[in-house]
Amino acid sequence: QLQLLESGPGLVKPSETLSLTCNVSGGSITSGSYYWGWIRQSPEKGLEWIVSIFYGKNTYYNPSLKSRVAISVETSKNQFSLRLSSVTAADTAVYYCARQFVVRGLTPPFDYWGQGALVTVSS
Amino acid sequence: QSVLTQPPSVSGAPGQRVTISCTGSSSNIGAGYSVLWYLQLPGAAPKLLIYGDTKRPSGVPDRFSGSKSGTSASLAISGLQAADEADYYCQSYDRSLSAYVFGTGTKVTVL
Numbered sequence: 001q002l003q004l005l006e007s008g009p010g011l012v013k014p015s016e017t018l019s020l021t022c023n024v025s026g027g028s029i030t031s032g033s034y035y036w037g038w039i040r041q042s043p044e045k046g047l048e049w050i051v052s053i054f055y056g057k058n059t060y061y062n063p064s065l066k067s068r069v070a071i072s073v074e075t076s077k078n079q080f081s082l083r084l085s086s087v088t089a090a091d092t093a094v095y096y097c098a099r100q101f102v103v104r105g106l107t108p109p110f111d112y113w114g115q116g117a118l119v120t121v122s123s
Numbered sequence: 124q125s126v127l128t129q130p131p132s133v134s135g136a137p138g139q140r141v142t143i144s145c146t147g148s149s150s151n152i153g154a155g156y157s158v159l160w161y162l163q164l165p166g167a168a169p170k171l172l173i174y175g176d177t178k179r180p181s182g183v184p185d186r187f188s189g190s191k192s193g194t195s196a197s198l199a200i201s202g203l204q205a206a207d208e209a210d211y212y213c214q215s216y217d218r219s220l221s222a223y224v225f226g227t228g229t230k231v232t233v234l
Contacts, residue, residue: 046125046212046225046226046227046228047169047212047214047225047228048225049222049223049224049225052223062222062223063220063221063222064220064222096168096169098168103174103175105157106157106174106175107156107157107158107159107174107175107214107215107216107223109159109171109174109180110159110161110169110171110214111171111174111180113168113169113170114168115167115168116168
């Protein structure tokens, strides 16, 4: 059974960089027709897609966040990471990592999700 | 802010059928991008219920069904159960925003 687990600091100061890692177990991050992505959820904005990466190929960013987002994959540890720079209070949210599976001709679903990590931006 | 609009809440008695609407536009649902639906229990991550407008992943009961017409989509829950009390979200892709977008969410209450 595929499992995803987010980890990282729960508190980040304004203007600093938020860093989260998603550890994937029960399946390889490099196999199959899958994207690996990040989504966040806050009371103010609801669910908001951040970025998705297809290992070795494409990366897709939410244009509203692209200038501040970086995503990377570490295959040796079977994990992928998110960095969001210049954070403000508006970036306070629960951050989820998730797998998206590619289905030809369809909007790719997020079929496996991590439990979520609350990140608060505050001094 | 969301480009996909859902009713804030719907309710029904056990055993009844309820439907949740998801209203989009010509740049997302109306452009032909497929719709997905998720269920979120309190304190948990969203769970995929429907993809490709009408398809159910393995393990999702056939009490849940999706449909789409024009710029809108709907999720129907038949034989409503107490365990169905949750928040439900639609999702699609918006070509104007070049982004995957989620609905505003609907809370289902079982009376």
